[in-house]
Amino acid sequence: MNGGSLALYVHWPFCVSKCPYCDFNSHVRSSIDQDEWREALLADLAHEARLLPDRRLTSIFFGGGTPSLMEPATVEAIIGAATSHWSAAPDVEITLEANPNSVEAARFADLSASGVNRLSLGLQSFDDEALRFLGRAHSSREGFRALEIAQRKFRRVSFDLIYALPGDSEASWSATLGQALALGTTHLSLYQLTIEPGTRFATMAARGELEPLDADAAAALYELTDAMTSNAGMPAYEISNHARRGQESRHNLTYWRYGDYAGVGPGAHGRRGGMRTERHRKPENFLSGVSRHGHGIAEEAPLSTVEAADEMLVMGLRLREGVDAGAIAERFGFDSVVDWDRVGRLARSGHLECDASRIKLTAAGRLLLDHILGQIAAVQPRALAVAS
Numbered sequence: 001m002n003g004g005s006l007a008l009y010v011h012w013p014f015c016v017s018k019c020p021y022c023d024f025n026s027h028v029r030s031s032i033d034q035d036e037w038r039e040a041l042l043a044d045l046a047h048e049a050r051l052l053p054d055r056r057l058t059s060i061f062f063g064g065g066t067p068s069l070m071e072p073a074t075v076e077a078i079i080g081a082a083t084s085h086w087s088a089a090p091d092v093e094i095t096l097e098a099n100p101n102s103v104e105a106a107r108f109a110d111l112s113a114s115g116v117n118r119l120s121l122g123l124q125s126f127d128d129e130a131l132r133f134l135g136r137a138h139s140s141r142e143g144f145r146a147l148e149i150a151q152r153k154f155r156r157v158s159f160d161l162i163y164a165l166p167g168d169s170e171a172s173w174s175a176t177l178g179q180a181l182a183l184g185t186t187h188l189s190l191y192q193l194t195i196e197p198g199t200r201f202a203t204m205a206a207r208g209e210l211e212p213l214d215a216d217a218a219a220a221l222y223e224l225t226d227a228m229t230s231n232a233g234m235p236a237y238e239i240s241n242h243a244r245r246g247q248e249s250r251h252n253l254t255y256w257r258y259g260d261y262a263g264v265g266p267g268a269h270g271r272r273g274g275m276r277t278e279r280h281r282k283p284e285n286f287l288s289g290v291s292r293h294g295h296g297i298a299e300e301a302p303l304s305t306v307e308a309a310d311e312m313l314v315m316g317l318r319l320r321e322g323v324d325a326g327a328i329a330e331r332f333g334f335d336s337v338v339d340w341d342r343v344g345r346l347a348r349s350g351h352l353e354c355d356a357s358r359i360k361l362t363a364a365g366r367l368l369l370d371h372i373l374g375q376i377a378a379v380q381p382r383a384l385a386v387a388s
C-alpha cells in the first residue's frame with residue numbers, strides 16, 4: 001500500500017549493565033564502534049525505505065537497549081535520512097528512550113538539537129533501595145535531576161515507573177504515584193513488575209530468593225493507579241500508559257491501532273503492507289547481515305488474514321477506546337473475529353462494554369486482559385453462499 005502513514009522504530013541494543021528483570025533485546029559490550037553502527041542502521045533504514053515508497057512519516061521512536069547512549073550525531077543522521085526517504089508530517093513525533101544517569105543527561109541538549117522532540121525517561125522508582133533492587137545504574141537524586149533537565153530541553157517528556165515490587169503497599173505506592181503526578185509531566189508509563197522467563201529475577205524466584213507480590217495485592221495497586229491517575233486528569237489510554245488528552249504517544253498508538261511501522265536495528269519487529277519483519281537479535285549477527293545483504297532482516301513473512309485479524313483485536317483491546325470487532329471482521333473478510341455470546345456474558349459480568357460492534361474493557365476487565373482474550377478471540381470464516 002502506498003501513500004499511507006508510517007511509524008519508524010529504531011532499536012539501539014546496548015546498555016551499560018543488564019537489569020535483572022529485563023527481557024528486552026539489550027546487550028553489554030566493552031566497546032561500541034559508533035561509526036560502524038551509524039552506517040549499519042542507515043543501510044537497514046534505506047532498505048525499508050525502498051520497500052515502503054511514498055509514505056508519510058508520523059513518528060520515529062528510538063528504543064532499546066539504551067538509545068541515550070547513542071552519539072547525538074548518529075541520532076541526527078538517522079532522523080535526517082528518515083525524513084529524506086519519506087515526507088515527514090509537520091508535527092512528526094520523535095521520541096528517544098533515556099536512562100537518567102548523569103552522563104546521559106549531559107547529552108539531552110544535543111539530543112534535542114538533533115531533532116528529538118519527546119523524551120521517555122526510565123526513572124522506574126524514586127526510592128534508592130528499590131532502584132538497587134531493580135539493578136538500576138542511577139540514584140533517585142540523579143533521576144530527579146535528569147527529569148528537570150529533560151523538561152527544560154524537550155517539548156514533551158514522559159517517564160516510566162515500575163510498581164508492585166515485593167513489599168509494595170497501597171500506602172507506599174500512593175505516596176510515590178502522588179509525587180509522580182506532581183512533577184508536571186503529561187505522560188506516564190506505569191508498569192507492574194512481572195517476572196519474565198530467562199531473567200535473573202526468574203532464577204531468583206525459582207530459588208525462593210525473591211517472592212513476587214501476590215496477585216490480589218497487585219490488582220489492588222492497579223485499581224489505585226487507575227483511580228489516582230483519572231482524578232489527576234491522566235487516565236490510562238492503554239493498559240499501562242497514561243496521558244493528558246492529546247499527549248498520548250502517537251508512535252505507540254500506531255502499534256495499537258494496527259498501522260504500518262518499519263522496524264530497523266537488532267531484534268526490531270516491523271509490519272509493512274501485510275508482511276511481518278524481524279531483524280537479527282544479536283548485534284554481531286545484525287551487523288554481518290547488513291554487510292552481506294544490505295539489511296538486518298532475519299525473517300520476513302506474509303501475515304495470514306487470521307493472524308492479522310487476531311493481532312488487530314489483541315492490540316486494540318489494550319486501548320481505553322477499545323476496538324471495532326465488526327470492522328476487523330469486515331476488513332479481513334470474516335463473519336466475525338469474536339465469540340459474541342461470550343462477549344455478551346463478559347459485558348453482563350462487568351468486564352467488557354459493548355457499543356454496536358465496538359468492544360472495550362472495563363477497569364475490572366483490564367486486570368484480566370489475557371484471560372478475556374482467550375475467552376473471546378474466535379475467527380469465524382464467512383459462510384459460503386450455496387447455489388441451489
Ligand code: SF4
Nearest residue numbers: 015018019022026065
Ligand atoms: S536499561 Fe532498560 S533495556 Fe537496558 S537492561 Fe535495563 S531494563 Fe533492559
